[in-house]
Amino acid sequence: MKIAVAGTGYVGLVTGVCLAEHGHSVTCVDIDENKVALMKAGVSPIYEPGLEELMVKNMERLNFTTDYKDAYKDADIIFIAVGTPEKQDGSANLSYVYEVAEQIARSVEKDCVVVVKSTVPIGTNDKIEDLIKSNLANNVNVYVASNPEFLSQGTAVRDTLHASRIVIGVEDEIAGEVLKEVYKNFDCPIVVTNRKSAEMIKYASNDFLALKISFINEIANLCEIIGANIEDVALGMGYDERIGNRFLNAGIGYGGSCFPKDTKALHWLANFHDYELKTVKAAIDVNESQKLKLIKKSRKYFDSLKGLNVAVLGLTFKPGTDDLREAPSLVNIPLMLEDGANVKAWDPVGIENFKKLYPHGITYCYSIEDTLRDADVCFIFTEWDEVKNFDISKYGELMRRPIVLDGRNCYDLISAKKANIIYDSIGRETINNLEISFVYD
Template sequence: MKLAVAGTGYVGLVTAVCLAEKGHDVTCVDVDKQKIELLQSGVSPIFEQDLEGLMARNAERLHYTTDYESAYRDAEIVFIGVGTPEKKDGSANLTYVYSAAKQIAETVRRDCAVVLKSTVPIGTNEKIEKIMHDYKVPEVMIHVVSNPEFLAQGTAVRDTLFPSRIVVGVEDGQAERIMREVYKGFEAPLLVTNRRSAEMIKYASNDFLALKISYINEIANLCELVGANVQDVAKGMGFDPRIGSKFLNAGIGYGGSCFPKDTKALHWLASMNDYELKTVKAAIEVNEQQKLKLIKKARKYYDNLKGLTVAVLGLTFKPGTDDLREAPSLVNIPILLEDGAYVRAFDPIGVPNFKKYIEQTGVEGLDNLSYYESIEETINGADICFIFTEWDVIKQYESKNYKKLMKKAIVLDGRNCLDVVSSDGLIYECIGK
């Protein structure tokens, strides 16, 4: 089929490349000329495992352009995969979604389906349908479909090619037939619902996982107080098939492009309908507090961080991605700098994005922030070490080197990723034990 995808971020680009892998001809559209030029040269603007390899393998079926009119005019299906960032009040910003929808409506010249993959509040597809009705040419029939994504950054390609389920929200039989044709090459359960249910499935899924993370973090905090080991507790819980072992890893909170934004958006939506989602509200509050857990632990060893050398291992919100959105490093490093610490940071992928972000924030003490290309350089002479991301290179680093290289070997592990115990010359603390 001839497809077009609006947006070349995590959702749009991964969707486009994976659909091309399944044999479809796909044109990727973006307003950012630099991103399109990168893509045309075979380079992905985002770091995602296997993505560039698939781009190269499907080069004949993938096209990249800023010319949305040529891309949408004759497409059988147009996917909308643009961002829906969080507003200050917690609601989703739908500006890019509506802009893309209007461009599509004004441009298409054949019957087609417009498929919304972006995460949007319940009822948004109906608004997209109204935009189509208001701006399309009269003789064209446009079916509006909700088709939420369930990919995780770091495993986005695998999650898209081998999904746990495919959810399709439609209001007519023809739209369902079109979507079954698109996904006939995928081996996964295909659930057909109405559009509002499909929109809700996305939010309900992400918010449930966020709840699970916040719950185990609260249990971890209590474990520290009563002398239990949260890793043993989580393992014991995970054997129960009703609970499962995934998302029971205690740490310093969730981040990324989905959980923080989607929990706040659903909480906002409920409040706008005079209803309070108490569990979701609690998850949001727990997560915000959890991000500062290592700072609080550090205060036990130093009353004042001024003048201390602090090593930071890991900047991204999780391994396998260069995404920094809602990463603990973005909260903690400014606090360390404002307290007068000298911060030495290491991340195998995330340094360029972090530097770009932090330099735009106006944080005090940026002259005291430096970056290093190895763990050895980062921890050498440090008074304390924070671990914010569980990259393999950090997990596999030999613990004896902390004692050997640090001025005072205090290691605070926010991801419970090291198999280390405190010993002579090394103080090791993690979350929940």
């Protein structure tokens, strides 16, 4: 089929490339000429494992352009995959989605199906259909369908090619049959429902996972107080098939482009309809507090970070991506700088993006060893393999005051007990091999 994709962010580019992998002819549209030039040269503008290789492999079926009129005019299917960023009040900003819908209405010259891939509030597909039909420049039939994505950054290609399920929301048989044809070679369950249910499946899925993360983080916080071990607790819980073992890793909260935005958007939508989702609100509150967990822990050892050498390992919100959106580093590092700390930061792929936000005031390092050298305290914000595989004994050798505050539980406690460090993690006992129980001067 001839497919156009509006937007080349994580969702749009991964969707377009994976559809090309399944034999479709795909044109990806973006307004950024530099970005389009990169993609035409087979270079991915985003860091996503496996994506660039798949782009190069399928270049004969992939086209990249800024000319939306040419891309949309004779497409069989047009996917809308532009961003829906969070507004100040927590609601979703749909201006980009509506702008694309109007462009489609003015451009299409044949019957087609418009598929909303962007995460949008329940009922948005109905509004998009009305918007397109009221702005059509030609006498054609346009059918609107909801087809939410369920990919995770860092595993987006795998999540798309080997999806857990494909959800199709339609109000007519034609759109449903077209999308079934698009996905006929995808070996996974297909759920066909109405558009509002499809929109809700996306939000309900993401918000449930956010709830699970916030729940285990609260349990972890209580474990620290009463002397239980969160890893053993999570292991015991995870064997129950009704619970499962995924998203039970305690830490310093969720981040990224989905969970924070989608929990707030659904909470806002419920409030708009005079209803409160108490569990979702609790997840939001817990997560905001959890991001500051390590800063709070540091107060056990220092009254202030002023003048101290602070090492930061991990800037991105999770490993496998260069995305900084809602990353704990964005909350914590400004507080460190405000406190007067000398911050040295390391990340294998996120440094350049962080430099755009903080070009000055931070020493960026390209090895863990350089970051730790002469540090008074280390904050671990991202569980990169490079961190997890780093010899824990080296913290004691390289740091001036080897106090390691681990927000992702990268090391087992047995190894920590053998190292000449203070190791303070999430939901587990604090290992104090330096026998320090006071606040440093």
